Amino acid sequence: MKLGFIGTGKITSSVITGICNSSIKYNRIFVSSRNNKISKNLKKRFKKISIEKNNQKIIDSCSWIFLAVTPIVGKKILKDLKFRSNQTVISFISTITIPQLKKMIKVKSDIVRAIPLPPISLKKGPVPICPPNKKVKSFF
């Protein structure tokens, strides 16, 4: 499984720390070069992390995509990105709803909102997930 993160800020850093200290099997994790400092730090700390400047390349390379930008950035960039219908898209973005995400993503991917909090770095939840999704639930 290849995991991609659009936006490498506080919550991406916590989620990746949790993944990399867990038994979750992944082939590679792609993170965006923004934020530069956080992405470099993650690459230094963990194996199989790639930093990618281009958000579309992250999406093209991965089966699961995590959206971890602020709502303002999400509204600006999501509509121009191309997703595939066989992808799972997990949005951490606080105020963009599922109907809005569906409109922006256009294809019929599995779209789920999840709200991990910083203790996810220690593999601690709970993590609200909406709509229910077995794969995403067992992942978290």
Ligand SMILES: NC(=O)c1ccc[n+]([C@@H]2O[C@H](COP(=O)([O-])OP(=O)(O)OC[C@H]3O[C@@H](n4cnc5c(N)ncnc54)[C@H](OP(=O)(O)O)[C@@H]3O)[C@@H](O)[C@H]2O)c1
């Ligand atoms: N922090 C939490 O505990 C938490 C919990 C649940 C949900 N959330 C939600 O998750 C989202 C991210 O939160 P956060 O706390 O991680 O915010 P954050 O630390 O500000 O991270 C946002 C990241 O997006 C990057 N970014 C900006 N423009 C971009 C672009 N065009 N392409 C790719 N990346 C870009 C920023 O890079 P630069 O620094 O280079 O601008 C930054 O690294 C928000 O919607 C928030 O509501 C956060």
